[in-house]
Amino acid sequence: MTDVTTRGARLEPCAAQDSAGPLVLVNSLGTTSAMWDGLVPVLRGRFDVVRFEQRGYGAGDAPDGPFWLDDLVDDLVGVLDGLGLGRAHLAGVSLGGMVAARAAARHRHRVQSLTIICSAPVLPRASWLERAETVRGDGLATMRDTVLGRWFTPSFAAANPDVVTRYGDMLVANDTEQYARACEMLAAADVRGDLADVAAPTLVIGGSADIATPPGDQERYAAGIPGARLLILDEVAHMATAAVPERIAREIAGHAAAGG
Secondary structure, rough: OOOOOOOOOOOEEOHHHHHEEEEEOOOOOOOOOHOOOOOHHOOOOOOOOOOOOOOOOOOOOOOOOOOOOHHHHHHHHHHHHHOOOOOOOEEOOOHHHHHHHHHHOOHHHHHHHHEEEEEOOEOOHHHHHHHHHHHHOHHHHHHHHHHHHOOOOOOHHHHOHEEEEEHHHHHOOOOHHHHHHHHHHHHHEEEEEHHHHOOOOEEEEEEEEOOOHHHHHHHHHHHOOOOEEEEOOOOOOOOOOHHHHHHHHHHHHHHHHHHH
């Protein structure tokens, strides 16, 4: 059983002599911390990198009942506390972006910089409740092609079938009930009221081909967070960290190092 204080967190020390501080990476829905594999070699050039598992995903502690966005924020703070980290840079994808944004608003003294990637301040409630119902009735495998079609552009999928297969396997390996509960959590999640309270230097990254959280969602983040910078990448879909990992890693590293 994983220690739920640190949620299976692992700290990968900076490869350079001087670290710019800890950088905590927050996963998207349906993925494990392996989603950051392509970024860590670059990020470790400047930071002590921390990865952990969201509750119900790989951490070995499936909740007994519903959980909500605030629970995931508490989990993130628990990771910081469990590792003895007073402050850290945060970067999150999709659901992870919502978690990181609320953490930055409610625990301002703990967040040194913030990077939000392919996320939305609020999501369509009905569609996420419908997804929860579909998953419970038919299983996660029935969602595989639909989700992968939102995560990757057709051209990327054709050129990188191994990456798409790996992410599809990561998705369907999730516990069906926990995934359904996470969909219900996303249906209720709304961080629009948190954005004005974010004080950390913020970079918002989106993809022009992201149909799950389109550029307009990134613009809402950037407009709501004081001083936030917006970057939209051409021909990149929702899983930008898999499509252009080195580019995303360089953007996170440059922004966080400057913000620190």
